[in-house]
Amino acid sequence: MIIYNNEFLEIVEDNSKVYIQTIKKGYPLKKLDEVLRTYPRIKLTNFALLKRALETIDEKVEIGIWLPSLDIEVSKDKMSVSIIVYETLDAIRENKDQIISQIKDALSQNHIVHGINDIDLNKLVPGKASLIAQGTPPIPGEDAVIKYLEIPDRKPMIREDGKADYFDLNFIFEIKEGDWLGEKIPAKPGIDGKNVYGEIIPAPFGKDHQLKYDKNSAKEVEENEKIVLYATTGGVVEQRQGLISVNRHLPIDGDVGIETGNIKFDGSVTIRGTVMNGFSVVATGDISIEGIDGITGAKLIQSLEGDVFIKGGIFGVGETEVEAGGSIFVKHVNDAKLFAKKDIVIGSYSLGSYLVANSVLVDERKGKIIGGKAIAKNRIVTAIAGNHLERRTELIIESLSKHQAYEVIQEKASLLKATQEEIVQLTTKINLIGEYKQSLNRQQAAGLDQIKIEIEKKKEVAVQLDREIKELMYNLKNVGKEEITVKKEAHPGTYIQIGAKSSLLSNMTQGTFLLEFGELNV
Template identity: 30%
Template sequence: MNIDLDLSIDKMLATICIRLQEGEALPTVEELKQYLAKGGINYGVDEKALEQAIKNHGSIITVAKGESPTEPIDGVVEYKFPLKTEIKPKEDKSGNVDYFDLGFVFNVKAGDLLATKTPPVEGKPGHDVTGKALMPKKPFNPKFVAGKGAKLSEDGLSIFAEVAGTPRLIDGRVVVLQTLDVDKDVDFATGNIVFNGSVNIRGSVLSGFSVEADGDVIIAGIVEEATVKAKGNVIIRSGFEGGAKGLLQAGKSVNVKFVHNGKVFAGEDVLIESEAFFSRITAGNKIIMQGRNSQITGGNVEAGMEIRCRAIGSYKHTKTLVSAGVVPGLREKLEGVTNRIKSIEAQIKKAKELEEKFLYLKKRQKENFPQAQAEALENVQKTIESYINQKESLQKVKEEIIKTKEERKGGRIISDIIYPGVVVTIADISQEITEEIRGANVRIEEGELKFY
């Protein structure tokens, strides 16, 4: 008797064919199972199929089948708020303002459901007919984290708002950003405003008051001799009458209609519609005067890369300082680092003089050199090493500052008219204008200021 045993390529099927010679007896089911086991088939054996193989000897019968692993089910997060939103205040037909409803922004109140998660389901392992385990692939388990202003449920499958505000998905975290809407002037009725979100002010900010926000500050009215600080943008629909103490400061950009006698600092750009008179304005990137009759007169205006304005100075030859290719505070930082290096060098010199005295005594006294002085010598040497390390670190900082200054020589100043009395600076090269220049594009070439 011959029994032909065959396996599929993936070892998920096993077939046999029983071939009898004349006078031979048929095998039993148990004998076939033993035969299969010797052939390495020990999973998914079908006894009924073995009976069929005996009954229909001479035919090829599938007698064992493997089991494929079940597919896993990926986890899914469903957000109950739009992932892309735009901050814009909203009014109803009666003109009433909802303090937390900003129109296109999706607003929530404390306790609102923000997101749900359906957890992943692991697939089940399978086996081929030899008994080898077939492992399923791992399911995707999406990030599901509650950030500031949001709370994860105890079962970890829901996120709720803890405060009223605007939900956002930031770096994979569900957070609630709070936005404050003020429908009046910032004055004695409100006091100073400190807010960890964005602030929309329908009125003005009066002299002596301040507004600080972690987000943007948007002001419909005017800013007097007041302080407005934002880590985001500062947008003033009217202008800024800064006086002696007024300040606008933005981590990103400042956008204002005009600036009179004020201080303005922006990490990115400063956009001014009309004029900037007798003001200190500093931008990390650009200062763009957008109006047709825009003018910079008096004061000190500095931009990291570029200044654009129709007119700079005035026909009265008003002293006006404009600088491009200047990193705000870089000059002062370089001066501070340089002075610190000089101070450390002086300390190193003193310490080395003291070290030389100890070494001289040690050489003379040899084994009689006192232990206390030996310890003092060791401390002096450690101090010298510390000073040298500090100097090397500061030297690297200085080199980076100098490198940045060189890179900023690509700055430029563009103006239709530059009047006499204006001092133009690109990077660290300055020139006072003595004659009216029209259609000026000022930049550095070959180490000199060029006017095109």
């Protein structure tokens, strides 16, 4: 079939291949290019031969292929179909009915049955893909929705004048048996989709989420297409290790002293009065001491897993030690030792005390740290450090380098892996022995019980190691961001240290102290 000819050349199609034959030399390559562009069905495969073909008379040179009038492309995911028409605009306009019929035939031959769009030939561009059919994507189901009882933040209330009220802290949040703790609206099924072949595409179910709670103090109940979480006991509601739980609560209306003796309690403790000189309170949960006079000379206030709140402050007289697995909130501290896994928050001042925490936060408007040491991993904030008598006051950030932190993490991870392997070995041993449980003598049965106890201990160790690794990973994000902020006055005699860099102030200053390019910016 002759596609094009003039006195210089002839372009023909033979068996879907395109050839050029020069009759007379002298036809410009640029003009030939313009001619070829008017034929969308010609696809050049060897442009380099064109110039040589124009200079060679009577030789038939293959230059490309003759494309079909139209072509269909189906996407890999079978969700869309494009049509490409290899005809000129004039040809499309002059043969509308024929083109539309060809498109429908092509769709039918390729078994395209779903999502076919109306064919608008006016929008077709020769040689360019145009969307002609589109599948219906599946709609994923709604994810499960989890809601929990909102536990008030343990933060000082901010009064209208902008000052913090450390006497009004929502600390112990008590509930009764049967109270609502949370609920889950289960994940829902989605709506199936369909590809261009009419094949069903299953919709993914919504993502499920589990209610996270302490099974010893809460239970799930199915109600009105929801799973509702209720307290199975009264007590203090808390979030511990990612679980909502209700812990036992010991309220003491008066003081801890001769009448009560030292307190040791598995749960949370609220003391309406004070803790007398020389007495101790140890609890697994939160400890709230609400007497406005605070405590004087108490020996030990220790929350193993929770927070400690002392409304009136601490007069330690060199004897008092306060420890918290969480944070410590106190109005003021005088001559005492405080250790917190999280933060120490002080409303007024710290005088001659030893403070160790992730962060030490003293009221930035009027708070003072005078004498003693404040040691933190992340940051220290106060309004005033030291005093006009130049009393030595140490503000220290003890931080690991990233290299050191990684080494500690790897060490703990190895220990965790070894502990988990030991648990698996012991569990396997129990399962093997369990097959002969009925024939065990008393001594063998006691040995089996001992293995079970050992497994539980190792599980506790594994949980603790996992918690420590996560804490180290979290702290690792803040490596290099440690800072000490003294908002108003850092007096001479104030010692500033971050990591291995330190400085003893000899002049009054203020501001935020941190490491810049490896050096302390004092």
